[in-house]
Amino acid sequence: MLSEAAYTRYAELYMDMVYRVAFGYVKSAADADDVTQSVFLRLWKRRPDFGSDEHAKYWLLRVTINESKRLLCAPWRKCEPLDGLDALPLPSPEHRELLDAVLRLKPKYRTVIYLHYYEGLSTEEIAAVLGIPQNTVLTHLRRARQQLKLDWTEAEE
Numbered sequence: 708m709l710s711e712a713a714y715t716r717y718a719e720l721y722m723d724m725v726y727r728v729a730f731g732y733v734k735s736a737a738d739a740d741d742v743t744q745s746v747f748l749r750l751w752k753r754r755p756d757f758g759s760d761e762h763a764k765y766w767l768l769r770v771t772i773n774e775s776k777r778l779l780c781a782p783w784r785k786c787e788p789l790d791g792l793d794a795l796p797l798p799s800p801e802h803r804e805l806l807d808a809v810l811r812l813k814p815k816y817r818t819v820i821y822l823h824y825y826e827g828l829s830t831e832e833i834a835a836v837l838g839i840p841q842n843t844v845l846t847h848l849r850r851a852r853q854q855l856k857l858d859w860t861e862a863e864e
Contacts, residue, residue, distance in 0.1 A: 709754035717763050718747055724764070724826060725771045731821045732775035734810060742774045749774075768826075768836045772818065808858045816851035819844055 709717075722743065729742035749770055757763040809820055822828045822836065830848065834841040 708756055709750070714751060714754075717750065717760075717767070720760065721764060721767050722747070725767055727825065728768060728771045728818075728821065729775050731810065731817055732772065732814060733778055738778055742771060742778060745774045746770050765832070765836050768822070769838075772837070805855075805859075808855050811858065812851055812854060816847050816854065819847040820851045820855075823848060 725746050726739050726743045729746075730736065730739035733739055733742060746767060750767070755766065757766065809817055812820065818837065819833055822833045823830070828836065830841050830844045833844045837844070
């Protein structure tokens with residue numbers, strides 16, 4: 708059973724990661740806050756016993772993705788403009804343009820790009836977190852890169 712000290716440690720280690728993944732899905736700072744709160748509330752209520760920090764990280768990623776999808780499928784959900792990007796600290800305007808391009812990708816491509824490049828997960832780890840075959844992850848990465856390249860070259864023209 709998860710102790711209070713372990714819960715606090717996981718919250719300190721992974722809260723920013725959970726927020727960033729949620730924001731990538733829901734594209735709203737307020738909704739990302741809600742998802743983050745739901746994820747850590749679920750962690751507190753369930754108090755799973757993790758064998759390692761990596762296991763906790765994967766569990767939190769999976770729950771974050773599921774909570775984000777649940778929020779997006781809610782019947783009251785309507786399309787809203789993207790907000791909160793200005794609050795994200797990015798080193799340069801090029802990073803902002805790249806983040807905009809990543810956020811315009813389809814969710815299945817956006818997720819693998821984010822997990823691979825921003826969170827540093829391998830394709831094998833992404834496959835485990837998302838519950839999909841590793842070859843599917845590789846395909847999504849390839850297609851996402853192609854789309855980003857196409858978007859980037861069109862923007863430069």
